[in-house]
């Protein structure tokens with residue numbers, strides 16, 4: 001496993017990391033979570049991604065409990081949470097916001113559920129157009145000064161919003177945003193490859209990218225229909241079912257599967273190695289509902305060396321056609 005610096009920061013994160021969206025609490029209980037975390041760590045994964053909103057707080061509880069049961073020492077791993085949507089129903093000030101009150105109470109709740117004194121990374125899970133960016137930046141910076149998180153960043157913010165936050169922090173000598181968490185995979189490329197391009201150099205932005213398989217679609221398992229035990233079959237994930245069922249995407253996937261077959265790797269491994277091969281990506285956050293998927297996906301490490309410019313161009317052409 002390779003370790004990359006998280007943007008311009010000194011923190012090193014494994015090229016592949018592991019996250020718990022959809023899975024922990026819905027498909028994965030504490031025992032399976034323990035198994036998955038142990039497998040990931042054995043392969044050299046050092047970063048584990050979470051969020052307040054995942055399974056309404058249950059995902060943080062499960063990850064915290066699993067890590068405690070495994071007896072991991074705090075210096076052995078990097079862990080994150082993300083704040084924005086809130087988990088207190090419709091309560092005013094506690095939902096869809098990045099105001100100071102929510103952020104300060106939100107981080108305390110996450111730490112309690114995780115059973116930790118601090119998280120390494122904390123993200124503003126979405127931008128909040130209602131709260132002044134300055135208020136959010138001060139709150140995030142204070143969170144770090146108070147020792148509740150070590151680095152802060154954003155998720156699915158625009159380049160303009162990230163730069164505005166960074167400049168406010170610079171002007172007031174506050175802790176600056178270090179990383180962004182965008183979706184990045186063969187079906188979603190614009191933000192990482194176009195929109196953010198100036199930010200890598202200008203502010204040293206690091207990326208922890210999500211849904212590298214577009215929720216499993218790039219594993220190719222949906223080309224002949226929707227398997228019963230899959231994310232696209234879960235209630236409330238219609239948007240994934242629609243993409244999984246899209247004839248244009250399926251046609252591209254059939255060609256992509258042929259490339260993987262020729263290389264004697266799985267489509268999932270090829271799609272993951274492709275994401276990791278972008279030098280601006282600090283870590284690719286993997287998702288998996290079983291130990292077998294996780295092991296297969298971690299096999300992408302061995303594919304990295306074989307992903308030459310020619311194959312990358314061939315793959316890019318399939319998905320831009």
Ligand code: NDP
Nearest residue numbers: 019020021049210211212213214215216219230231287289
């Ligand atoms: P992926 O796109 O890799 O999808 C993972 C899912 O695909 C698995 O849970 C599994 O679902 C299926 N899958 C994975 N590997 C295979 C395989 N080898 N063969 C067949 N199916 C496979 O990643 P996620 O969408 O889970 O995102 C990864 C992480 O990124 C999340 O856990 C979270 O930490 C983070 N994230 C952040 C977001 C943000 O807004 N900041 C948004 C979304 C995710 P199944 O078996 O159920 O079909």
